[in-house]
Amino acid sequence: MIVNLPVPFGKISRRCVGALKAVQAEHVAPQVYSTRSSSSTLPRITTHYTVYPRNKDPRWEGLEMERFADEADVVIVGGGPAGLSAAIRLKQLANQHEKELRVCVVEKASQIGAHTLSGACLEPTALSELIPDWKERGAPLNTPVTEDKFSILTEKYRIPVPILPGLPMNNHGNYLVRLGHFVRWLGEQAEELGVELYPGYAAAEVLFHEDGSVKGIATNDVGIAKDGSPKDVFERGMELHAKVTLFGEGCHGHLAKQLYKQFNLRENCEPQTYAIGLKELWVIDEKKWHPGRAEHSVGWPLNRNTYGGSFLYHLNEGEPLVAVGFVVGLDYTNPYLSPFREFQRWKHHPSVMSTLEGGNRIAYGARALNEGGSQSIPKVTFPGGMLIGCSPGFMNVPKIKGTHTAMKSGMLAAESAFSKITDENLQSETAGLYIPEYEEAFKKSWIWKELYSVRNIRPSFHSYFGLYGGMVYTGIFYWILRGKEPWTLKHNGLDSAQLKPAKDCTPIEYPKPDGKISFDLLSSVALSGTNHEHDQPPHLTLKDDSVPVAQNLAIYDGPEQRFCPAGVYEYVPLETSDGMRLQINAQNCVHCKTCDIKDPSQNINWVVPEGSGGPAYNGM
């Protein structure tokens, strides 16, 4: 099921291009090779070379696998708030000290900002430190928060909760922004300073020196067919070597996942716990538009033991625009829960419908976010590299803000890297620089103070009282004690281990989308503008092709069909015999990473597809 996108114009040429692609696809048989790790009756799903190495594959014999390599001083993976802030800070320091520094940023999106998705309510602290004259430079912070509303929802009613000053949800001094546009502006600032930005090129591999330190990254190969064989246009990616590599891939980065194992970075911290955030942009009736209003809610439609809530931000960007979204904690236990359908259902609440009625939905997207706070922060520095931004995870959960801390972490990494790189007397033990100063700096900074003070709020939801326990805890301990209590509550463990078997849970009856307020999944995915080169190995790789049907479907009724916000996973009946098989519609993927996080068998490994693929968010 490929998303059939409505095309008001250019139909003929699109059909032309579509026809050619279909012709090209005909020669690719989906079940070419006899499966190795799956049973012989199941068609092969995974063809990616990370699961089936090419040096053992006869189709790759004799092919030139040498890569062109280039040297930079610092390579940054990810052109988001953290990566760009680091790049900008490095160049600022270089100019200040009159030193030459080559800084390269690789970004998998086709343009900077196209994979950025957030509420967002930005706290301008880090921005003012980085670029004090941001207003004169035209940073798109156009909507200062004028009003904060917080409520607990029941099925029909809305109970307002006062936001007293001092509570984390108080947004005085903050701005409602379209983060994608803000990131685009950061990209422009970076380019002005001489940073080399390379959107459309994904970092696919971490490179290591002989001594085990990080040497740099390699970008993705192009021209591999769906069945894993080389196409005529096959070209190797290139290697970018650096003295230090900063990894700013955002929440649950795929390279970070490898680095955690490689350098044992998570041995002294709790596993990260996540949530999925779904978001839409709506143009609404002018009479209902109150620019500067930030509304948050908890409660309905989630039960008290499922963490989550909503946001509705009235943006002041020319037309009556609201950013509306829903967050569901990924430690939910019921495999029948669908975060997408909870979101669609929530919009029908009378207090929300009154705003959206008569409006027009113009964008949709989703992304996982961190909820672990200070308990889940791994070691952030290792020989040759550092982790910045939402990748290690600096989100302040009760504030629902992570951009300011991500930016600050990028800046701190840049500052510590700069002094090490330009130190002429440096005697480094490893070929890739090891910079423990970054970890010390971040522990002394306001990031740590902030995260430490709110560390117990999210875990306080894990009790029997769920949501209410959490709110009481926040009211008493945070508001009064500001997180100074001497204990640190723990999370529940891995999100993927939280699902109960389907037989122990009740299916949830979701209402049908009405096409005006709530919508179906496919039309939503179409709005994300996502697309990938179709003739490439699916980038949602399975370690074992037989596990989805044998475990996920058998025990948990296939939760991936429900938690994926893009309809990538579908269980379809087998053509020739009884039973089901998993179909992966990789083209729909919006790079949210939820599957990699929530798969109860931890069998799904998200790897990066060919660069430029993925969503085409515009100011999300």
Add this chain to the structure above:
Amino acid sequence: MHRSSEVKHVASYLNTRGCECFGQPCESHCPVLTDRTIHVQLKTFIKIRVKPDRTGVVTDGVKHSMNPFCEIAVEEAIKLKEKKLVKEVVAVSCGPQQVQETIRTALAMGADRGIHVEVSGKDYETLGPLQVSKIFAALAKKEQADLIILGKQAIDDDCNQTGQMIAALLDWPQGTFASEMTLEADKMKVVREVDGGLETIKIKLPAVVTADLRLNTPRYATLPNIMKAKKKKIANVKPADLGVDVCSRLEVLKVDEPPQRQAGVKVETVDDLVGKLKEAGRV
């Protein structure tokens, strides 16, 4: 009903004038340049929105990239260069600052140099095939090109006019909808995709060829080539320098979304069908 907000690129030109190699492919002693026309167009998979004032579509923040048919055109030019049949490939684009990115992609694919014809603001919004073909014709004379290769049409406006207009303005022969092109001495053999099948023609150079889908599969612009392309030159030119007036003769009155598709109605018998058709005034 959509507005084209594309930017057209004109690639460089073949120059085999005065070449004395009869019956033999032009070798490197003839400076031969290939032309490419590259369109920048609105990326296909993005949901396009009509602007609130109904004068066009929203283009702000939408990723613009090289028109697929123009990518094929660039690829063909570079293939000709690799076969040593042309000497220089010049990629040209008309539009605001952003088009430089698209020219760089062409340079990364293998073009030798670029020309950016600066058209921005209101002029850019009303830029259409007639003005672009005038710009190309002027550039062709200036650069003394011998071959102009363009994509057959831009996928945002589907005009399918620029190539043909250039040929008319220059009084050059044209081979449109090419699915195959072969240089034979001073003639270009072009296999054209037409409604009835395939038509093979031979046209004398200098000529205009427009690329169709099956001409080739464009190569990827790899990162090392993008980096190298930063060193290649892009010249800046204004339409006025070429003596071209980009004023449009067309005025867009209104842009609307397509009407919502109505649900179908099932009928039980033929009589019902006829009855319903009569009701709708169709019979």
